Amino acid sequence: MTIVRPARPDELPALVEHSGDTERNAATRAYLTQLLDSACTRPEWCLVAEDDDGRLTGSVVLWTIPGHDVPLAVVLFEAPADSPETATALLDAAAATARELGATELEHVVDSPAQAPQFQRNPERRGELLRTAGYEAVRDGRRFSLRNPGESGDLPADDARLTFRSLAELGPEPFVTVLAELLADTADARLAADVRQHGARRAAELLFEETAELKHEAEWWELGYDADGTVAVISLPAENPSVPVIGFVGVAPAHRGKGYATSVVIRGTRVLAAAGATEIRGDCDAANLAMARAFERAGYVNFADRLEFARPL
Template sequence: MLTIRPARADELPALTAFPDDDERNAATAAYLAGLLESGCTRPEWCLAAERDGRLAGNVVLWTMPGRAVPMDIVLLEPGDPDTGAALLAYAADQARKWGAQTQGHVLDSPAQAPQFQRNPQLREDLLANAGFTVIRDGCRFRWTAGDPMPAQDERLNWRSLADLGATPFVELLADTFTDTEDSIFQAEIAEHGLRGAAERNIADMLEMDHQPGWYEIGYEPAGTPVAISMPARTPTSAVIGLVAVARIGRGRGYATSVVARGTRVLRDAGAAEIRGDCDADNTAMVKAFQRAGYRNFTNRKMFTRPL
């Protein structure tokens, strides 16, 4: 008989462990310990599937630090198809109980530490059967200390959030959304309009770990705002965060300039590794990361479902 319940204290942070896989077991346990410490998850959000007195799988819910409503599934060990389906159904019920209206999950290929999402076809089938749909088929990029520092764009004068306040960021981002190629932004614009989507994205970035001086707008010599750079930190990595180029600045390589600027800001703050994501079909951003010296280390599908 299969039982799904909150994990016991003695089962955290290891949860489901695999024989003869010490690397995976240690990395995943350390990752979950960090999520618990940072407030991205809670013990009651760590859900275990038990069969015949042994753990048969688990699912862990996630949110941004400081929020009380779980947003996504961050760790999923489905076991067999029946266990995986039961875990996803239980995760939906619990998230709904705690106030969530949607639920997301990401699937990386090839599998990466610390999640080690093996059996990708099983996982994708489970997600589809549980009502998830793909909202982004994307690429993930990485720069590490020791890689060449991307050249800075001397054409742009950067002014920070501390100097400008949030309104110019919202206004410029709304302008960039007019013809965005990013699938997630397109969905948000369809639901909230250009201004509303911009406000929501700037608000989300303000919740991320950052210094006010990190968030900047790049101005051309004539004083025209053309680019937004918003690098930040997650509990596990430094990230380029939000990159945007105004319509008037397109075709001049400013997306690469933003990636380079964010890289320098984060490197100067001590980051040893920096990551960035974009749609696989967003050719301009793919080229921007590549020209800034980033490597495509994995691909990521982002899923969501209504609750």
Template sequence: MTSRRTHREHASAVDHTDLTLRPLTGPEELDLFCQLTYALDHELADDLAAGRRRPDWMWVALRRGELVARAAWWGRAEEQVPFLLDFFDLEDVTVGAQLLRTAIAEILPTGARPPAYNRMVPTDWRERPETRSVVEDRMTALEQTGARLLAERLRFDWQPGTPVPPRDRLIFRPVRDDDEILDLMAQVLDGTLDAHSRDDLTRMSAHEAAIRHYEDELAHYRSPRDWWRVATLPDGTPVGFVTPARNNYNPIIGYLAVLPEHRGNGYIDEILAEGTRILAAQEVPRIRAATDLGNIPMAKAFRRAGYVNFERTITMVWP
């Protein structure tokens, strides 16, 4: 995608202030970009080399040459538009909002819905005044561009050596094919507590939402699909499924759900245990997982299985 304006024109567009808003010229400007900091800074160089980030997806606001705000989007090497906004740091709310508006207008096709914003934050961010003000400033800047809070998610970590409960009532088999997993994914959207899924259902059918989730996430896992499991009763009746996997960074419990008619029977614990067991057998260094703050049954299941909530994620979206 070519920019609609040159870097010189970007600068002239803000000459009436002391700000310069522009994308990075290349990887050689990573030191400049990292004058503001975030826990994922160490991934930037590899992401650029792999095509998951591009210099024109990484923007800075400079005041008299000093970095005062930055934003960066993440995407897949084969795609022409980014998938996620995951870096956004600022020293001034108004400048941060201006940077986002300028970058979004350049990066995305006209009229396109901006990618969601995800930001990892400490579990106790609300209880620490200095951290709370920083998080809320970023959220305020995003709101000024039209974004709204979608969900706060709990991030979990499982460590090798943590006991995995044995099977009890359920039988597990591999997923037969794409049609089966898509059908199960559509069924579990009935009564879902997942905010992303509920948001999708405001704009599309359950089947369309399942396809979108599959294409956006499951189809890009770097691990064998024969790790995925359907949980059934002894007579073969499906009750749920789990997709243990590897993404670009970690082994994960990608998607876990119980069919509506089988909820409330405690099957979630066995399904999570099976997904954990499959990944543990690969001698992974950790397993990561996440669920919405409001999905209390899933959060409790992770804790019962020995997963530790080590972080949270703020997710904001545009209409």
């Protein structure tokens, strides 16, 4: 019989340890320590599965943005390969805890290939377990990374065709207006679903508010204007609790086909590099080929694919 319970203090931050897998053990232990220190989780959100002999066989941790009290996602989800029942019990317990705290949906991402800090090996099986527990895939994404941006002084220059003005100068309204225009025909599956549910304007407001939860300076967020005076691009670089990110970037429909997608990725990269970033990450929907090419042209490497899952509560 499997029992799911909050981890005891002496079980944190290690949770489940795997013999002979020191890289995984060290990385996940350090990750959970970081989550606890940054208030992305808390001890009572760290759940473990225990067998009849009192051995820990699996774990799941609830995650949120620092400063929030409502969980948004599950991380560090692991269960024995031969026990789908344990996996379901862990995911159901996490969902029940999150629901009691006011959550209406939980997310989980599956990266391939498996890597630190979560080491999500056998992504196909993980996807099956998530679907059995009521999750569905909502986005097929591509992840990109650029290490040591501008270290050798070879970071591309800004596009001379664009003139940038910041959030500090303009205020939020022009940014939300541009986001609404972009979301009306977005290639991103998750954002398109938000538009269907809320309409383009409200989806834009929610995107702006959600991105604003990440650490950023008002001077970092910019609109780029073409020579004709109209908005061509939007750039919202930020820092999540783990790493600086390009955040949201986009090119206005009237200005597509001019190479501005690469230009706006470079702009966000330069902003974060100037703020001291040693690694920058970004992502896009697999269907957004133009943005994937833009990341690559700006020097980024596609280091993983990411399936995003969601479970309504």
